[in-house]
Amino acid sequence: MRGVPRQELYTREYFRDVGRAWERFLSACPIDGSGVRNVVLESWARCRRQGVDPHRRAAPVTVDGDALARFYDQNGRLYDAIKTCMAPAVDQLAGTGMVLITSDARGTLLTADGDPPLADQMVANRIMPGACWGEGHGGTNAVGTALTLGRPVQILAQEHFCEAGKPWSCNAGLIRDPVDGRILGVVDVTGPNNMMVLHAGPLVATLVNRIQSHILMQETAERCRLIEMFHEEAGRGEAVILCDARGRVVKATSDAGAILDRLGCAIQLQPAAAIPGLSADVIDSPTLRGLPEWIRADWLTPLRVDGRCIGVLLRLPLPARASTPSAATIVPAFRPIAEASPSLAPLLRQAEIFAAQKVPILLEGETGTGKDMLARAIHAASPMAAGPFVALNCAALPKEILASELFGHAEGAFTGARRGGAKGKLEHAHGGTLFLDEIGDMPLELQPYLLRVLEEKTVCRLGEATPRRIDVRVVAASHRPLAQEIAEGRFRADLRYRLDVASLTLSPLRDRAADIPHLARALLRRIAADAGQDLRLDEPVMDVFRRYHWPGNVRELRNVLERMALLAPHGVLQWQHLPPALLDGAAPRPSDTVPAASMTLKSAEQQMVLAALQNEGGNVSHAARALGISRATLYRRLLSYGVQP
Numbered sequence: 001m002r003g004v005p006r007q008e009l010y011t012r013e014y015f016r017d018v019g020r021a022w023e024r025f026l027s028a029c030p031i032d033g034s035g036v037r038n039v040v041l042e043s044w045a046r047c048r049r050q051g052v053d054p055h056r057r058a059a060p061v062t063v064d065g066d067a068l069a070r071f072y073d074q075n076g077r078l079y080d081a082i083k084t085c086m087a088p089a090v091d092q093l094a095g096t097g098m099v100l101i102t103s104d105a106r107g108t109l110l111t112a113d114g115d116p117p118l119a120d121q122m123v124a125n126r127i128m129p130g131a132c133w134g135e136g137h138g139g140t141n142a143v144g145t146a147l148t149l150g151r152p153v154q155i156l157a158q159e160h161f162c163e164a165g166k167p168w169s170c171n172a173g174l175i176r177d178p179v180d181g182r183i184l185g186v187v188d189v190t191g192p193n194n195m196m197v198l199h200a201g202p203l204v205a206t207l208v209n210r211i212q213s214h215i216l217m218q219e220t221a222e223r224c225r226l227i228e229m230f231h232e233e234a235g236r237g238e239a240v241i242l243c244d245a246r247g248r249v250v251k252a253t254s255d256a257g258a259i260l261d262r263l264g265c266a267i268q269l270q271p272a273a274a275i276p277g278l279s280a281d282v283i284d285s286p287t288l289r290g291l292p293e294w295i296r297a298d299w300l301t302p303l304r305v306d307g308r309c310i311g312v313l314l315r316l317p318l319p320a321r322a323s324t325p326s327a328a329t330i331v332p333a334f335r336p337i338a339e340a341s342p343s344l345a346p347l348l349r350q351a352e353i354f355a356a357q358k359v360p361i362l363l364e365g366e367t368g369t370g371k372d373m374l375a376r377a378i379h380a381a382s383p384m385a386a387g388p389f390v391a392l393n394c395a396a397l398p399k400e401i402l403a404s405e406l407f408g409h410a411e412g413a414f415t416g417a418r419r420g421g422a423k424g425k426l427e428h429a430h431g432g433t434l435f436l437d438e439i440g441d442m443p444l445e446l447q448p449y450l451l452r453v454l455e456e457k458t459v460c461r462l463g464e465a466t467p468r469r470i471d472v473r474v475v476a477a478s479h480r481p482l483a484q485e486i487a488e489g490r491f492r493a494d495l496r497y498r499l500d501v502a503s504l505t506l507s508p509l510r511d512r513a514a515d516i517p518h519l520a521r522a523l524l525r526r527i528a529a530d531a532g533q534d535l536r537l538d539e540p541v542m543d544v545f546r547r548y549h550w551p552g553n554v555r556e557l558r559n560v561l562e563r564m565a566l567l568a569p570h571g572v573l574q575w576q577h578l579p580p581a582l583l584d585g586a587a588p589r590p591s592d593t594v595p596a597a598s599m600t601l602k603s604a605e606q607q608m609v610l611a612a613l614q615n616e617g618g619n620v621s622h623a624a625r626a627l628g629i630s631r632a633t634l635y636r637r638l639l640s641y642g643v644q645p
């Protein structure tokens with residue numbers, strides 16, 4: 001094998017040698033020293049490896065009929081540029097003995113225009129839109145081989161691997177994206193005349209340049225429009241990345257790179273760098289298929305012109321909140337919970353995903369942790385939101401009444417049954433959500449019936465045999481872990497498995513001390529709004545709140561705040577308004593690192609001091625006197641407990 005000087009390429013002898021070498025190649029005979037160009041021999045070897053049929057007389061048509069219109073759409077920008085820039089050359093093809101071809105990046109032809117006398121031969125070999133001349137389909141040819149090698153290529157007559165190409169010589173150049181250099185497609189000049197095609201290089205290069213310049217102009221105009229939209233849309237202080245329709249970064253705020261790092265996306269925010277998986281196609285797909293996991297759907301703002309997505313704004317969560325989903329990035333139904341309890345953000349993210357499905361959801365958590373509130377938010381965030389939300393407490397009713405409340409009853413089903421029968425909560429909740437609170441207290445005998453309803457999605461009223469179809473999402477809650485109820489024989493394992501398709505456990509307030517200030521302020525805002533009064537919490541009170549054990553969880557916190565609000569004449573809730581139980585119970589928690597003995601002593605002293613102050617109505621002098629210490633000592637003590645006198 002050797003490189004062949006250009007002037008020898010179009011001699012009769014060369015083509016005779018190439019023809020012989022091809023025959024030998026097909027019969028698997030050695031062809032060393034055949035004189036055929038390396039670029040051709042290497043391509044033949046690739047074709048053989050890919051199983052291309054050398055006797056193929058026509059390239060395969062891979063896109064036709066309705067698919068052709070979609071194909072032009074998908075290559076919209078390239079196709080427009082080709083049509084605009086090639087029109088003058090196409091108009092002058094008559095009498096030239098030439099064909100002008102363009103293809104996409106796979107070698108599927110977008111256009112094929114020829115001198116009219118060549119039309120029949122073009123059709124016979126499938127030099128036409130929709131036919132694929134990629135090397136793996138059409139064998140060695142300028143379009144396919146240029147795409148494979150990533151550079152301009154000429155392939156002359158016998159050098160083609162398939163018979164379909166042998167009547168032609170072709171000269172191809174690559175169209176590259178002017179922003180990132182990616183190959184977009186090919187321009188190719190083809191004809192039966194080797195000489196003419198060999199000298200078509202400048203024509204190919206001119207057409208390629210025109211097409212690339214046209215695309216560049218379009219891209220530049222679009223980027224300017226995107227930057228305008230960026231300034232209109234992005235708020236001050238936001239961390240935002242602006243990407244074009246292919247996910248390529250156009251602009252980013254200075255903090256965006258660091259946030260991306262933190263989110264685990266290792267890309268450098270340089271011009272033309274692309275965010276993998278972020279493109280107009282993904283954004284326009286109904287389920288955002290292909291969107292990388294680290295990007296949340298609500299961080300995306302598609303930017304459209306005439307309905308077409310030309311780019312996207314990616315709003316990143318700010319650094320302090322980047323490790324967990326922030327309240328701002330959580331769907332509105334869950335936002336009040338997230339704002340009051342930031343530590344619940346990961347759980348709410350899961351709830352958001354569960355809410356979107358119709359699966360049963362099980363909520364576990366101590367009393368007062370917010371199960372009822374979460375159930376309502378799940379309903380509001382679900383596709384059933386427009387339907388009813390019906391709640392039933394399974395612990396509150398005797399067995400017979402609970403059965404009738406849940407399943408409904410037929411007329412005469414039992415003494416006292418309603419005339420005409422009555423719907424149960426399951427039927428009332430049709431098209432919506434049924435919240436079964438304290439499910440762990442549902443009598444064992446009723447549990448199989450509920451299980452059947454969940455499995456068959458039908459309900460039979462008591463005293464009736466006809467099943468009625470219902471479309472209900474069940475959210476069940478239990479303040480006792482159901483696993484323990486099953487172990488003690490009070491709950492059926494099969495019902496738990498059915499309910500436990502998606503389960504969420506709300507942790508007790510004492511385990512999320514960081515939430516306490518947020519919760520206290522959120523609850524106080526609500527109490528203040530109800531009372532039509534301005535209410536404020538003194539910081540020392542917050543310290544007591546943080547230390548307290550909260551057996552009644554959020555409900556208890558709300559009750560404490562309501563009580564304090566009643567006692568606070570000027571709307572400032574201070575430590576002297578705290579209920580004694582809180583002062584008594586605000587001893588340091590076992591998790592504190594103070595040694596046990598000193599902890600007891602310290603807490604006893606603290607309780608004594610605070611109780612004295614409370615007894616004296618907050619008067620420091622009187623309390624100091626009652627305790628037998630100086631005012632200065634009392635102040636020092638209070639400061640050491642974190643209480644501002």
Ligand SMILES: Nc1ncnc2c1ncn2[C@@H]1O[C@H](COP(=O)(O)OP(=O)(O)OP(=O)(O)O)[C@@H](O)[C@H]1O
Nearest residue numbers: 337340341366367368369370371372373479554555
């Ligand atoms: N994250 C939260 N943000 C604001 N308020 C909350 C939150 N969690 C709970 N609450 C409030 O606490 C109170 C108790 O909540 P909820 O009734 O939802 O608890 P629960 O777990 O269902 O209690 P139970 O097990 O006793 O039925 C309600 O007033 C609720 O509004």
